[in-house]
Amino acid sequence: MNPKNNPAQHQFPEENTREKSTSWWDRLAYHIAFFLNGLLIFLLIFESRFVAPQWMKAVGRIHPLVLHFPLVVLMLYGVWVLISGKKESGRWNQRLAEILLLIGVFTASVAAFSGFILSKEEGYELETLVWHKWTGVAVSLFSIIWYSYRHYFLPWKITSKIVAVSFIAVLTIAGHLGGNLTHGNDFLISPLPAPEKKKVAIEDALVYDDLVQPVLQQKCYACHNGEKSKGDLQMHTRELLAKGGKSGMLWDTTKADLGLLLQRIHLPAEDKKHMPPRGKVQLTDDEVMLLAAWIKSGSRFDQKVSTLSPQDPVYSYAINILGGGRIEEYDFVAADPAAIQKLNTNYRLIRPLSAESPALSVNFYNRASFKSEDVAGLSALANQIVSMDLSKMPVKDEDLKSLAQFPELRKLILNFTDIEGKTLGELRKLTRLRELSLSGTQVTIADVKVLAGMPSLQKVYVWSTSVKPEDISAFKVQTKIQFETGYQSDTVILALNPPIIENQNQILSGNATIKLKHQIPGTTIRYTIDGSEPDSLTSLVYKEPIRIAKNTKVKARAFKSGWYGSKGAEKFFFLSAFPIDSVRLITPPDPKYPAQKDATLADGIKSDNSQSSGKWLGYRDTDFQTYLFFRKPVHAQNVTISMLQSINGYIFPPVKVEVWGGANENNLKLLKTITPDRPVKESQNVDNLAIEADFQPQDISCIKIKAVPLNKLPAWHPGKGEKGWIFVDDVFVN
Structure with a gap:
């Protein structure tokens, strides 16, 4: 019989040659995939008893490298099935389609098996991990079953199209869950503008609720929430945020770098402990400034934006985010952005006060890394800097001469610095200065009297200094400056700040001594050098620099009548008697x-x-x-x-x-x-x-x-x- 007259041969010539066209590598790939799927089912049955050996973890780490192959290839095959509308439509592409499906089967089995091994490592959100694991296994099993019975699922049949739609849906869900697991639920939409929501009035806004929390929500909650708590850290409630994680509390104002949160933020992006992790949306400079300023000011949850000075960078940030308020206009030109970028460091942040404003604010963060030259080095921006925050930096009286070289300064914060007040007269050169904060320094009423003739100065903060309300009352007749001495009450008891251990270098040699101090006059510092915790009764009283004869950990606390004792400050000192040549x-x-x-x-x-x-x-x-x-x-x-x-x-x-x-x-x-x-x-x-x-x-x-x-x-x-x-x-x- 003429082959052309044989209907069966004319209709499906590929059916008779399919087995012959299957090459040895087809069979090898299929058998490897079959073996991996069988092994995967076995491991799933006994998952509770399975512990991945160390060498196998390397197999798990290849999961991100191979998972895209099955997603793309199997998606292509599913689409091919959907668009094959007639028996003749798939004939010329059938071999190519089978190769696509086989590649998908092989890579899906490798991805599913390696993903199962990777799931044994910690740090993944449990619920999303479970769903991703089972949808990944479903893709692998689904694909090998489809390949095994492909002869019965010819592309033009309605059952094949239903299978294809179902398969594409499972693939999409598995891929989506995998993306959520790696990058967080909002990875795709986080760069998009947030939905417009009703803004709170600037008069009613809270620094934490309306500024800080939204930043944490966008950049941190994905890994630190009720369902997922990397490092045992949850941040979605105030209590859990303040509690911290297994590495400790997130902030500590007694530390030079303000604690763990800012420490992790300032790590290089390639460091595995940098936060947010590489690949996720990073904090902006303004957001870093906001978090640092909030922590430095006491990390209060009830502070209102309206209590801040208009020159405060947090206030300017609030205006940008919430709108409203009044932004001062300036008569100078903006600085070169390249010059600003060059002078920015991890611990000295320079930023515009607000969008389109030429005015700049400067914040310093790390006491240990601060040098006097860090202030003088900003001279290139002297005509644009209107606000400078040097809180808790080791600024001394002699540094005020450098600060006097910034003619546009409106606000200067020197809280808890080493200022003694002998050179405050240098600040009279700042003809635009309106607000000066000297809280927690050693200034006296005699020192601040030199400020009386400054026509622009409106407010001076002298909380926790030796300046008393009665001193100010007698001085008010000489000046229009408003002095803030803090809240006075016979019923409220506040806690002292910890004492300061002045030695920056932990290595002592020769006749070097350990020096302690406290910013509040009349405070008693008690210390220990035997490892015990200092108390208010039996511990040594600090009267002069401490000499040590061996490696020593100094622990100190501050006490004063009418105050709660401070938290402890401690530092380990090494003695080095013989220099190594x-x-x-x-x-x-x-x-x-x-x-x-x-x-x-x-x-x-x-x-x-x-x-x-x-x-x-x-x-x-x-x-x-x-x-x-x-x-x-x-x-x-x-x-x-x-x-x-x-x-x-x-x-x-x-x-x-x-x-x-x-x-x-x-x-x-x-x-x-x-x-x-x-x-x-x-x-x-x-x-x-x-x-x-x-x-x-x-x-x-x-x-x-x-x-x-x-x-x-x-x-x-x-x-x-x-x-x-x-x-x-x-x-x-x-």
């Missing part, structure tokens, strides 16, 4: 944390407690080993190693430390072996460690130190089984 590292540090290599251990520069400071030597895969050399023998009896503990950062104390000493590197004997205490789950997350080795006094010219990192993190740690890091920044010999 040279260092040679035996083992190189990890390339990620090289610091200054050999010089790090003897440079006398103490790092802060941030692992990203660039001042720590990091070791993980090798022991830390080094030689310390002295040109002349030193009579030593103690070696102290400064190290870091950051439990969340996988940085633990070493399991063992050996200290060797002798005349040279070829003649050493073991002086001390130390086994530091292991942290437990409840241990302080971040801490500065001092590993001390005491030994019999002897003459030494060479010291060798060896510290062994933790081989496996404990079972309670999120990285259980992984290697721990050790971080070292200095060694001291006494």
Whole structure:
């Protein structure tokens, strides 16, 4: 019979050759996908008993790399089925369509299996994770069943089109849930303008409710809410926000950087602890300013915007967000944006007072990083800066001369600085200054009297100073300036601020002493150097600088009649009697944390407690080993190693430390072996460690130190089984 007259052969020539057209790689891909789906079903059945081994976590990490293949390819196949309206329409593309489906089957099984492994890691929103996992598994199983029975689901049949629509729907849901899991529920719409809502009047607006909370809601709630609480932190209520997470409270005005929240915000974007995480919508400079200003002012939840000065940058921010109010007009031109950007740093924020305004405000954040040159360095913007906030910075009387070089200043905040008031007359040069805040400084009524002749000055704040209301009453006849001395009451008792430990450097040598002070006159400072908590009765009273003979943690509190005692302030000080002449590292540090290599251990520069400071030597895969050399023998009896503990950062104390000493590197004997205490789950997350080795006094010219990192993190740690890091920044010999 002529083949052209055979209806069966004429209608479906591909049906007779389908098996022959299936290549070996088709079969291999199909069998791998079949195996992975079978393994996936088995693991799901016994999921509660499954713990992913360490090596398998790398398999889970490929999930983001492969998940887009099945989404695109299977979507294309589903669309192809939908548009094939006649029997003849799919004939010429049938092989291509089968290849698409097979690629989709293979990549879907790999994505589903790797996604299941990835789901065993922490940090994902549970409810979204469960739905994404099961829709991902459904896509993988759905696709392999469709491929296995593709001969029965010919594209022009109505059942095939129903299957295609269902399949596309499942794909879309799985992809959407995956996006929510990675980027948050509002990732797609967050760049769009928010729906217009009724704005509260500026007179009724609260700083937290109407300014701060909306920022947290947009940038933070996705990861820190009632359903998802990364780091055990929830921010959707005032109580939970104030409580903080497992790393501690979010803010602390006694710290130079104002605490954890701003610390994480200012980390480099590539740092894994930077917040918001890379890939999510970041905070603007104005929003960073808002959060910092709110924290510096006491993080009050009841503060009204109307209580702020019009020159306050938070007030200007409120005008931009809420509308209303009155913005002052200025007669000077705007500064070059490039100059503003150049002078902005992580801890000095320069921003316009409001949109389209040439006026600038400056806020300083980190006491530890502040230098007098940071003020003088703003001279290029002297004709545009109208507001400057230096609260809690170590500004001294001699710095007022630099501040007097900003002729457009309307508002100057010097609260809780080191100002004593002897040079306040320098500020008379500021002919436009309207508001000056000196709260918490050591100024006296005699000091502030020099301000009487300033025609523009309207208000001076002298809360928590030695200036009394009765002093002001006698002075009012000489000036129109309004002095604010704070709320006076016989029934309200306030808490004192913590005392200030003046020493910025934690390393003491020679005759160096530890100095304490408090901004409020008449305050008694009590302290301890034995690790105990200071109290108001038995602890030592601070009368003169403290001398120490060994490594010491100083703890101090402030007390005054009629006030609640302050919170504690504390700092660890290292004693360094014998300067190290040279260092040679035996083992190189990890390339990620090289610091200054050999010089790090003897440079006398103490790092802060941030692992990203660039001042720590990091070791993980090798022991830390080094030689310390002295040109002349030193009579030593103690070696102290400064190290870091950051439990969340996988940085633990070493399991063992050996200290060797002798005349040279070829003649050493073991002086001390130390086994530091292991942290437990409840241990302080971040801490500065001092590993001390005491030994019999002897003459030494060479010291060798060896510290062994933790081989496996404990079972309670999120990285259980992984290697721990050790971080070292200095060694001291006494």
